């Protein structure tokens with residue numbers, strides 16, 4: 001077992017956290033057992049690229065999983081990959097690309113938003129933080145793609161859940177719980193994911209000069225068409241200077257992407273042309289990169305703003321946009337996701353955003369702010385105290401001593 | 414299979430419980446033996462058991478009232494939709510109340526702006542699509558039982574269907590549920606807004622087979638109907654060729670809407686049942702459907718035809734029109750009923766294997782059939798490797814049910830050995846409960862049971878289902894005992 005030492009990672013600088021760095025799953029389990037015996041709480045870390053995202057945790061020790069890496073098996077014909085949980089995403093993506101395949105949840109790269117290097121995240125972190133990208137409207141979130149896993153619970157026992165085949169309803173679907181959990185149920189050691197063939201062709205368009213109401217309406221209109229759009233975003237005028245779009249803008253812009261075979265795209269273009277009749281439509285050559293910038297939130301990377309995400313039913317988008325006049329924002333997921341940047345005191349911004357969120361029956365997330373503010377922002381699940389209580393109950397079934405990432409998800413959880 | 418014996422203290426209180434229930438839900442309690450006969454089994458009819466009573470609530474408030482009463486009196490409850498479960502998920506207990514949700518069958522809201530519908534749990538699967546198809550939408554999960562089965566049952570079993578290859582199973586098409594917990598409290602999980610992390614309680618409830626709560630409302634994702642749908646019928650001289658063809662199509666990156674397999678026996682049974690006009694003399698038939706925009710479908714069809722021929726297909730036939738397409742599907746959907754005609758009894762198995770193992774698996778099943786002396790046929794969702802071998806037997810003959818069950822268990826165990834799983838879409842229920850150990854070790858099962866115990870410590874919700882052990886939650890303090898030793902013997906208990 002690698003000896004516990006003081007943290008030398010740049011992110012730990014100044015803290016006196018001990019770092020535990022297991023080199024195998026059994027070592028991981030042993031370390032958790034020891035931590036349980038000593039009642040030492042643990043901050044679980046892949047590469048640390050999203051350590052500054054959301055609520056901070058105050059753990060005694062750092063459980064650094066970075067040595068648990070490597071693709072364990074990749075079966076291109078079955079479209080299934082199994083990897084150690086801290087395998088870098090870029091390593092997986094590179095391997096899949098060789099077989100013209102990709103991860104179905106189109107993981108966004110939040111690293112730069114939090115001051116880490118681009119492409120530095122791990123697969124386990126991407127799942128635990130559910131960094132589903134722009135294609136979520138077509139292929140779903142991380143939860144849709146995690147088939148099975150191995151993990152260590154708060155007793156220090158290794159267990160597995162799910163399976164390695166694409167269709168499985170055997171036992172409780174624990175894989176779902178892990179996606180978005182931010183590690184509070186314990187460290188995963190290995191994950192199995194289903195994959196998608198990479199679309200051979202892709203076409204992106206910009207529809208210019210649309211005020212928010214018209215732009216957001218157009219997103220929903222296209223979303224309701226059988227076009228399988230894999231990108232549906234709206235950028236209001238106020239945000240355009242943050243994006244590299246060229247041209248001079250009167251008003252906001254809708255960005256949209258369709259994908260498929262060459263033949264499929266010909267048809268989709270035809271249908272789109274009919275739908276967009278009379279609007280100012282342009283082909284976007286660098287569309288994929290542009291959409292990635294939006295999904296990653298990296299337009300805000302160099303800015304000093306606090307960054308929020310607000311998820312709402314797409315039909316509420318218009319009302320949200322109206323309430324956000326004067327604020328920096330843009331919308332992804334056909335109007336179901338708002339990226340919002342505020343300056344000044346995050347907590348007073350929070351009060352306003354929470355009101356908007358409540359009216360739209362949405363969910364608000366403070367992604368980036370200074371640590372103090374993130375600690376004080378009381379994140380909450382969207383649907384009330386009963387749900388929070390149920391989450392506590394579920395947490396206790398995995399981590400009765402509350403060892404893992406205390407407070408990382410919500411206060412006390 | 415052993416079910417826990419009924420609690421004599423509940424049976425002794427039977428008359429009072431029924432009187433209480435009647436005053437709680439007047440006109441909605443069934444307790445006479447004749448009436449209870451309807452509820453004594455589901456579609457796994459080898460097991461039958463009359464419940465103490467059956468309650469038919471008409472609202473979520475009534476469900477909560479029943480659950481509060483059941484918790485107070487410590488009476489087991491068994492939720493039930495349409496009773497089409499093939500794994501015995503809705504099998505009653507003699508000391509338990511069946512809560513039948515079929516009366517809660519209203520579609521509450523159709524919200525096309527957000528591409529979703531909000532429904533009560535007793536709405537049938539097909540009714541959802543019927544309600545939105547005029548607007549060009551549909552609900553994608555389409556179990557073959559869709560005329561009858563309910564959304565609540567679909568949520569509980571995480572049901573699939575013929576088209577889940579491309580559009581996913583229930584969990585991928587469910588946006589939210591309102592769940593009534595043990596004790597009757599209700600919580601809303603998920604909803605119309607996309608989730609931004611948090612614990613995915615909706616995900617864990619879906620497929621929990623009625624062990625964690627009762628779904629009293631569901632919000633379902635609707636999809637726009639693709640403009641073009643085309644269906645291919647492909648026949649092969651050998652099963653192995655069909656298996657290779659399936660793997661090649663998937664490996665080529667073509668995402669078909671559906672890819673279904675029938676072996677010779679199944680095709681013959683169906684032919685004499687409803688004459689769909691399948692090619693004769695084929696050992697294996699594939700039904701492959703593509704949907705999407707025109708160019709995409711045309712392109713896919715051409716590629717599939719090429720692959721099929723390369724794999725040795727003897728017939729590749731494209732349905733020329735909607736009537737022909739419907740006939741091809743009618744045959745597949747009747748496979749169950751048709752097999753039922755040629756055998757007195759039948760067990761429908763449901764394992765998943767990696768797609769490449771199909772041909773080996775089919776050989777192995779044929780060998781088992783000879784060994785057990787029982788006929789079988791194979792229909793399955795080939796695209797996702799989800800097998801449904803149908804084992805034919807005669808329950809009136811001494812020992813045949815046991816033999817059929819042993820045959821089925823051997824198939825499922827082999828699925829796991831080949832890297833697959835025990836159930837692709839029918840759930841574990843009582844049927845596969847005792848096989849869970851083939852796939853999960855004690856730690857794996859203990860973790861799942863802890864979740865169950867945390868939410869339902871009295872184990873009143875659908876007891877006897879899914880988990881092989883009968884240990885009480887409290888005895889272990891949610892702890893797994895291995896070799897008689899408690900982990901962390903030095904830690905205080907909580």
Ligand SMILES: Cc1cc2nc3c(=O)[nH]c(=O)nc-3n(C[C@H](O)[C@H](O)[C@H](O)COP(=O)(O)OP(=O)(O)OC[C@H]3O[C@@H](n4cnc5c(N)ncnc54)[C@H](O)[C@@H]3O)c2cc1C
Nearest residue numbers: 494495496497498502556557563565566567569573623628
């Ligand atoms: C001919 C036939 C074909 C089939 N084809 C398919 C298929 O293609 N794909 C597939 O996946 N399945 C298939 N099935 C299986 C079955 O139809 C599904 O499992 C279906 O979802 C069960 O729904 P139900 O309403 O009949 O539920 P039931 O059988 O009544 O109950 C099933 C389980 O759900 C629980 N339950 C029911 N309602 C609720 C609720 N509201 N809240 C919580 N728990 C609840 C019950 O306790 C039980 O455990 C088929 C069955 C038959 C008979």
